[in-house]
Amino acid sequence: EPEVTQTPSHQVTQMGQEVILRCVPISNHLYFYWYRQILGQKVEFLVSFYNNEISEKSEIFDDQFSVERPDGSNFTLKIRSTKLEDSAMYFCASRPSGGLEQFFGPGTRLTVL
Amino acid sequence: DQQVKQNSPSLSVQEGRISILNCDYTNSMFDYFLWYKKYPAEGPTFLISISSIKDKNEDGRFTVFLNKSAKHLSLHIVPSQPGDSAVYFCAARRLSGGYQKVTFGTGTKLQVIP
Secondary structure (H helix, E strand, C coil): CCCCEEECCEEEECCCCCEEEEEECCCCCCEEEEEEECCCCCEEEEEEEECCEEEEECCCCCCCEEEECCCCCCEEEEECCCCHHHCEEEEEEEECCCCCCCEECCCEEEEEC | CCCEECCCCEEEEECCCCEEEEEEECCCCCCEEEEEEECCCCCCEEEEEEECCCCEEEECCEEEEEECCCCEEEEEECCCCHHHCEEEEEEEEEEECCEEEEEECCCEEEEEEC
16 A cells, blocks of 8 residues: 655754755655644644645744655655754655545654754 | 644543544634544554534444534544554644645544553
């Protein structure tokens, strides 16, 4: 069964460093999403992406964040200068055209020291 | 701005009994409601959904009820099994400019005791 994959599973970085979180969505899906979950809190929407552009973003998704689909398979989230409060689980999700359900990856745990 | 609320952070139920997980929302623009289940170290997985024009949707042991006037929905699991132990997220979808945005609740951790 096709699934969304994410790498790395755990990323540790120093405050102020740039990180890139990678996702491979399900191959025939057209809509892509990033969410984050700070420990003990709810899953929060960050950004949605369709047709090579951002379709919606939350107030969390400020200028420090960017997303890219550099090729036909990867979908990346870049955090330019990480802050301590960026420490969270980051989930990628994808959805087929016309579908309701979003399929989530296993997440990347980002720890900012 | 908590548009989707799950007021019970945890719930314990005996195996074989009914589990009832509750969710409240504030935004009347939501057109679909979804329940996701999450095991530790895994991403959320879709469980069941309901359209805002329905009041009940059933799938095997899982039934979701929607009370639109009260802006309340609930997930019933009957009978509960130990494998159902997980965090359950209520989520609500709205369309914005043709794109969908999903808002999640804070989750309820269900423990089914054998």
